[in-house]
Amino acid sequence: AQKITQTQPGMFVQEKEAVTLDCTYDTSDQSYGLFWYKQPSSGEMIFLIYQGSYDEQNATEGRYSLNFQKARKSANLVISASQLGDSAMYFCAMRGSVFSRGGKLIFGQGTELSVKP
């Protein structure tokens, strides 16, 4: 079975500092994708970054980077230079091969990030 674990229910970070949100996963698939989404209080899920299981380089998208450690089955999100607008819930999600699992995303429980001025 596939599973995503986010062990930090809530985190605080000072504005302009970097923060790491943890995500570990479990899957028997050889090919899989890992996604991070941000959900502000408005409710809409915003895609942040993607990492494929066969990607050799860690993904980066602007201030977001993904620290992917395949052997440890972890895919931590790093946000550099935090901004007040980064305050939101952050979800780690995984998807197996499209052929066997279609578009089904498995989500973790989320981490609520609060950025302090």
Added chain:
Amino acid sequence: KAGVTQTPRYLIKTRGQQVTLSCSPISGHRSVSWYQQTPGQGLQFLFEYFSETQRNKGNFPGRFSGRQFSNSRSEMNVSTLELGDSALYLCASSLGRELADTQYFGPGTRLTVL
């Protein structure tokens, strides 16, 4: 390019009623997935449609059903509503062909069952 739209945004129903939610995907996307989000259970996958066919289904009772039309728009129906069906229902669209195809979410429909 217009994003994913969901209607209605808010719904209040009573137990035993049925409800239909609608989702219009991003133009060109053939996959639409539905998720239920509650404080207790988090985000749970309901089902996915690709080119009018249900491609995957989560562990929800048969009261939850869906369909997809030829223009990729999708509807989700919940019959005989229960209090526990109160949730934020999110739909997401993607190209649906490859692992890296990102799912883009709509703003959600917040359903309250009284």
